[in-house]
Amino acid sequence: MYHPIREGTRGGQGLFSWAQVSADKDREHYLGHSVNAPTGRWQKSQDVHWYNREKKQSDKEKAEELRMIKEAEADAIAVAL
Template identity: 65%
Template sequence: MFEPVRGGTRGGQAEFKWSDVSADKDREHYLGHSINAPTGRWQKNKDVHWYNRDANGTDAERDEEIRKVKELEAQALAAVLYV
């Protein structure tokens, strides 16, 4: 009734490569548009992971930018509420 569990990697995880996914002819049918397997002219020389890169700024610059954004949001809210 019960069989022993097979060893090794199941599902081919060891052989998986995103480049194979982007080159597959049936890519659109089972994967859709994956950020890890971009195809087409739009992605050439583009950094598709720009949102996930480390920021080069310091904490002080980040805090100043957040302060400015909050100030602008408060001004916009005050203008909408006629304050």
């Protein structure tokens, strides 16, 4: 028997919150639970999004870092050849 697919979101997207996930006993089944819903002693006063924070770098420092990376890549290619 054929049943048409229901319209809209059926997963309760509007009702979802990471706070509920952190309290859930099956939180390990959620993708991203360790970053978005951290639990335990290890996460107290920890910045779990440290890798995504904007770094305070001037344009001159960025250009210098890029130059150093390009030099290192060129040296690696020269050694490989």
